[in-house]
Amino acid sequence: MYQIIPYVKEKVYLDGKIKISEIKTFFCDPLLLEIAPEVQKIFPQITLINDLEKADIIISLEAFAKEEYKIEIDNNKILIKAGFLNGCFYALMTLKQIIAQVDDEVYNLVIHDFPSLAIRGFMMDISRNKVPKLETLKAFVDKMAELKYNHFELYVEGFSFEYRSFKNYLEEEGYITVEEYIELEKYCASKMIDLVPNQNGLGHMTDWLQHDEFKDLAESPDGFFIWGAHRAPSTLNVTDERSIKHVKRMYDDMLPYSNSPYFNMNFDEPYELGEGKSKEYCEKHGKEKAFIDYLNTLYQHVKQYEKTGLIWGDFLLKHPQTLKQLPEDLIFIDWGYHKSYPFDEHLKMLAELKIPFMAAPGTSTWSSITGKIDDMMMTVKNSTTHTKLNHGLGVLMTDWGDMGHLQYLPVSYPGLVYAASGMWGELPATEKEVIAYLDQAIFQDEAQIIGRLLFELGRYDRLEGIYRDYGTKTFSVILWADLTQNESDPLNAFIDKMKSNLIDENHYTKLVEHSDHWEQELAEAQPKCADAELILKEIKYSIRLLRLLWKANRAFDQSLDQDRRETFIDESIKGLAEHRDLHLEAWDARNKHGGFDKSYGRLANLIKVLEKWRQQ
Known part of the structure; x- marks a missing residue:
């Protein structure tokens, strides 16, 4: 009867209904009192009381897992049971969806729910010219929270973060400030979302390498040729100690302001590695050794901030024999953005090698203006399916801004919703259900047009x-x-x-x-x-x-x-x-x-x- 995205694990309808307009009071276990403001957002007319017997909503503590919850609606009461604040929050997000689908009366029911994946993430590119305002980011976090995401990254390359050691290179209105980052992290935490720092430090260093101060750190100072065109230098020389020193300074400008237990080091697409200044070293020892030695050196620095690293897996997938040389706690992210990408093969291999891993599909909005829905849906379906089958840690939905970030934010919403459904639920929602969610929960489109139009x-x-x-x-x-x-x-x-x-x-x-x-x-x-x-x-x-x-x-x-x-x-x-x-x-x-x-x-x-x- 009620469409809930992501799908809940168990839902049983009972006889009878309850009127939302008659819900006036709620009782909350003292250990879960932080959730009270969220209750009052969903039920504006409600008052917190200390009398459990007289309360219309009762929020109680149970022996549940961190994100698990149970909702029981019966006998003119709503019971919410959770073991932690997180589960309680997700119960309220489910109730919010149900209430939005009715005029006043809600069927009596029982819902028992918990996530299929531990990490359910979204990564937003803020480094291809477009840096969202703080209010834009908060509004996006609200949408993530309602879909039960718990991990958010802002992709940083170049100067889209306030590097206080490099202030002379920052463009006015072109970066997120430290104060904004701290405020956003606090806001994310209130929505049960971990704001994970993200910063590239190997490839994708073009914006740095164009400046005289850093030019000499380039692996290939004259650039390189790829995909039919000459490109500017993008990769650091991993054999140069100055490269390591520079990246450490970047880390020191960002990581002290983060409370997350994670840090995405990236390290993807080091196209020139072994083709320029490090060529002689790599021919003797191998590109993979140069990569891993560089990674391990910087990871030791990251560990000083008590964080677990994440890296993109594209380079090391070409050298699978080296995967066991990675730090045991480092999380390997396998990314793929076209519909035939072999998540099944890669994730099975990672599981067999006992490598902690995540998978990363994409919204496929970049370099298209209005997106590529077929690629988005297939990469989400394949990545979420095979992450679950191979007992991976989670999935990170990516939203890139290649070639000027010319697409607008609403184009990413279908991917935001569909990916969430596949991460939490056992199965992703249908296209029809995603469209309905977009029209009802995001656009509030009474004509029910925009969701379908975006597809x-x-x-x-x-x-x-x-x-x-x-x-x-x-x-x-x-x-x-x-x-x-x-x-x-x-x-x-x-x-x-x-x-x-x-x-x-x-x-x-x-x-x-x-x-x-x-x-x-x-x-x-x-x-x-x-x-x-x-x-x-x-x-x-x-x-x-x-x-x-x-x-x-x-x-x-x-x-x-x-x-x-x-x-x-x-x-x-x-x-x-x-x-x-x-x-x-x-x-x-x-x-x-x-x-x-x-x-x-x-x-x-x-x-x-x-x-x-x-x-x-």
Whole structure:
């Protein structure tokens, strides 16, 4: 009868109902009194009393596990039983969902519930230009809490955290301050969420290595070539003691402000490792030894802060014979973001080696504008299923911001909900149930449109005619306009890259037809959430940008007659230039302003390419 996400373990309906409007008082075990404010949020009319017999809600202490709880509704009373504050909180989150689905009367029932996974995490990228405001982060934490997440990370590379030892490199309004971090940690704790510090210290160091003070720490100072383009230096030289000293300073600027027992050290994608300054060492001893020695040295420093480390597993999965050399308590995270990623094979291997592990699927929102729902759902389903089968510690849902973080926050909500359902429950919720949750609990859309619309927008890649395991054909005009900027002949380099990414007339027509339908649907949506007006704008602007990118893509189809190509070029240039103000409006509503120009710069690069093409 009642839809509850994540699914509860046991739910039995009884005869009779209780009226919410008649609930006036509650009694709480003294050891659980911290939960009282949450009770009063859900039942605004309620008063705390000391008389258990007269209370309408009774919160009692039982011999339950940390996050386990039981709800019994019968005889005009609501009984909440828990062994710890956490379980009590989750019971209230379940009650909140039930109450939102009724006018006043709730069926008598018994619910017994506990999580399938110990760690249920979400990682938000705050380092690809976009740093959310504190109020944005708190509102997001509220959504996480209602879905029973207990682990939150803010991904940091570059200067998106207030490194007080490196203040001269911080961009105004471009980082989360220490004070904000401390306040957010306290807020997370009140919602039973552990705010886990996160900081890269090996690969993804491009923002540091571009400065004269740190350039000499680069493994390959002249950069490297990967995936069809030359990239700036991104990896530290692990054989240079100065690299270790630098990363320790970074740790010392962050870890003292964290009360979490964990720290995500990252260490993913060290592309240049063994290809530059450390090449001779790595040829003699192996890249894997260089990696592990560097890791162990820094982990010793992390342990001084009494934290257990987490690292991404992509590098060491290529060297499985070295996994047993990792510190015994280090948590290995296997990440994969395309729908055929072999979580089953990797997690089974990690379990057999007795390596503590987690899995990391993704929202698949990045490099797409409106997401890739199919990749999101399959990576969540496969990662949660095989983490449970192989007795892993948990799952970390990732939400990246590649290429300027051009997607807006609501695009990540389907992944937020679906992943939560798979982490806590034995099975993930159905698509229909996730859509219903989005419309009811998040958007409060009386027309029940936005949830379904986000799923439709997240499947536009199906209309392109071919699957991409990274990004979409639509996004490729942004990707290659950016990555070919430093080529000797940027325009022809871009045209060459686009040959395999062009959208033909048939698929273009289908995309435009669907976008017409999406715009009509959006006009009928009736969200009543606090940020309803902003959400409608974010979706509207996203559809608008997709249409512009399709036109930009068609502008490079040389089989078209010149007049039509020029029409596509002119409309794209004009529309993308006008999009700046719309993007700025949506950006500043949720995020700090710093980083905006770099984000829009991805679209500005596309305008440059289009203008050069117009002149041909």
